[in-house]
Every structure is written in C-alpha cells, then in structure tokens.
Amino acid sequence: MSEPYFKKGVLLINIGTPENTEISSIRKFLKVFLMDRRVISIPYILRWFILNLFILPHRSAKVAVKYKRIWKKEGSPLMIYSKRIKQLLNEELGKNYLVEIAMRYGSPSIQTSISKLMQKKVNELQIIPLFPQYSSAATGSAIEKVLKTMQRFNYFPKIQINSSFYDHSDYIQTIANIGKSHKPAKYDHILFSFHGIPVKQLTDPTSKTNCIQSSDCCREITEMNHNCYRAQCFKTAHLIANSLDINPKQYSVSFQSRLGKTEWIKPYTVELVQNFPKSGVKKLLVFCPSFVIDCLETLDEIGFELSNIFVKHGGEKLELVPALNDHLSWIQTLSDWIKDK
Numbered sequence: 001m002s003e004p005y006f007k008k009g010v011l012l013i014n015i016g017t018p019e020n021t022e023i024s025s026i027r028k029f030l031k032v033f034l035m036d037r038r039v040i041s042i043p044y045i046l047r048w049f050i051l052n053l054f055i056l057p058h059r060s061a062k063v064a065v066k067y068k069r070i071w072k073k074e075g076s077p078l079m080i081y082s083k084r085i086k087q088l089l090n091e092e093l094g095k096n097y098l099v100e101i102a103m104r105y106g107s108p109s110i111q112t113s114i115s116k117l118m119q120k121k122v123n124e125l126q127i128i129p130l131f132p133q134y135s136s137a138a139t140g141s142a143i144e145k146v147l148k149t150m151q152r153f154n155y156f157p158k159i160q161i162n163s164s165f166y167d168h169s170d171y172i173q174t175i176a177n178i179g180k181s182h183k184p185a186k187y188d189h190i191l192f193s194f195h196g197i198p199v200k201q202l203t204d205p206t207s208k209t210n211c212i213q214s215s216d217c218c219r220e221i222t223e224m225n226h227n228c229y230r231a232q233c234f235k236t237a238h239l240i241a242n243s244l245d246i247n248p249k250q251y252s253v254s255f256q257s258r259l260g261k262t263e264w265i266k267p268y269t270v271e272l273v274q275n276f277p278k279s280g281v282k283k284l285l286v287f288c289p290s291f292v293i294d295c296l297e298t299l300d301e302i303g304f305e306l307s308n309i310f311v312k313h314g315g316e317k318l319e320l321v322p323a324l325n326d327h328l329s330w331i332q333t334l335s336d337w338i339k340d341k
Helices: 025-032 043-071 077-093 110-119 136-150 169-180 229-241 269-278 296-312 329-339
Strands: 008-016 095-105 125-127 158-161 188-193 251-256 283-287 317-320
Touching: 008 025, 008 110, 008 136, 008 329, 025 043, 043 110, 043 296, 077 095, 077 329, 095 110, 095 136, 110 136, 110 251, 125 136, 125 329, 136 158, 158 283, 158 317, 169 329, 188 229, 188 269, 188 296, 229 251, 251 269, 269 296, 283 296, 296 317
Parallel strands: 008 095, 008 125, 125 158, 188 251, 188 283, 283 317
Antiparallel strands: none
16 A cells, blocks of 8 residues: 655644653753753853753752653653644544654654655645744744754745744633633632743843833733743733633732743742742642643642642642643644644
C-alpha cells in the first residue's frame, strides 16, 4: 500500500523536557535551555560562565528531585500529553494533514520534526508554538529555530505561524469550562499565575526604554502594548474571569518561576501566596493559563511547593486547575484553528 500524500503539515511546539530524571539528563536539558540567548539575555561568555560554574552545579540535583515528584511510568507529563495530542489531532484531521510535535529543547527537536514533514512533501506548513502569550524567550525562540531550520531546504512550502492566542475565544472558553468544574465560588480567592520573564525582556526596541511605565500600564490591551507579554497575560486572566463571572476583586494576576536575583515582572506568585492567608484567604484556586500542558511549573511548583507554602502561612487549601492537556474541547479547538487557516 502506498504512502498517503499529506497535503498540509502541522508542527506543534512546546518548551521541552528531560529524557529522564537522572541528574545527567537534567543537566543536559538545563544547559541547552539556559544557553539560549533569548532565555538568559546576557553576552555569551558571561552566560556560559554563570551557567557552568554556578547554575548547573547547584541546580541540577535540586531540579531532578522536582521532576521525580511528577514523573510518570510512561515519562514526563509534558511528553505524555504532547504525544496524546498529536495522536488525537491526526485522527481528527484525517489523511490530508500530518501533525508532528517538537520541543524547543530536547527531543523530538524542531529540526527532526520539520524534516519529517518535509520528507512527506507537504505544500503547506502550519507552525503553532503552544505558548498562548507571546514572549521572546519562548515563542520568539521557537520561531527563530523554525526559520533557521527551514534554510536547509531548497523548497519552501507555504508557511503560517501562529505567534499567540492569548485572547482566542475557544482557548479562553475551554479553560473556563475546566475551571467551572472546580466550582470557583467555593474559594476565597482565585489566582491566575503566569510564567514570569525578566523585566528587561519587556524593553521597547524602538525607544530602548522599559515598557513598564506605571503599575497599571498592562491592565488593558492598547495600540501601544498589544505585543507586551505582561499585558497579554492580564488580558487572558480578565477574559477567563469574565467567562466565569468572577468579580475583579475576587482574583489576582501573578508571575512565577523566577530564576536568579534579577528583577522579573511582578507581582511574584510566591509572595502573593504567602500573604493571602493574612488577608483572610484560606481556600485558593489557581489557574496557570500560560501552560497548555501540565508540567514541572504547574504540577510541582504550584501543586506541590506553593501549596505547602500556602498551608505553612495559614492557608487551608490550594487547588490547582489542570491545564488543557488532551481535553477533547482543546483538541477540537486546535483542529478548528488548523482547518481554518
């Protein structure tokens, strides 16, 4: 039986995961990840020095412990769900499409997955970085790698890149529907925790000044800030809250996963979680809308570490709303996006 002819290729990109929980594997993953100039935006020599002399020797073993807490028999949750999404989308879209997954760091690499699609002679290629809010460190790095990889090929298919979907109605509604099953009204407060980035990565390249000009400049999307990661995060939270009929006073927006001592965008999730019990918040429901698949940052950082911190500081219960993962509504949303292009 002849190979089916796939007319349209789709590449779903996520950040990546170590191959296993051994310290050597964690170290390898962190090295590739943190040497990316878009992730740690300092000169190469200084980045190499800090990474190899300070970060890797001290963090690799600690991060390995964290991964062991969330690791499944089949592998990391990020990889398990990624493979499942690929399978479900290929089934949903049919033989005229070919869906591949790629990791910006680790396997399968962007180069490997694009090569698979190009070998199938696709005449269209849709690139979907699975980062709802645009950031240079995640989305920008993934797109840059795609464009560099495509330079290897003589033939360029029609390429479409979806650089963000922070306000897409189906994305918002699917998160809201998952959250609704957790009955937000039962909780004293709702927290929308997004992945943080260094403040200097919000610099406006046209003026060389930081775009955070006031404490509330990101509260609304405007002509001036619509490409701003922080503003997009606030917009996502606002839309989800509206969909769930959550009063503005009942929810907060914060940023997690800070690395190092440099200033990152605020408020910091850990600081809010520590202080909530002092203001009477005993039951806290947490959404992590910047992660479409559950991973170390959601399952361990929020679901384990921050949950313990919350209780330690006087809280009673912190509940994490699962990510979109392989939820059927999310698969349908992705399928609709792909077919509508």
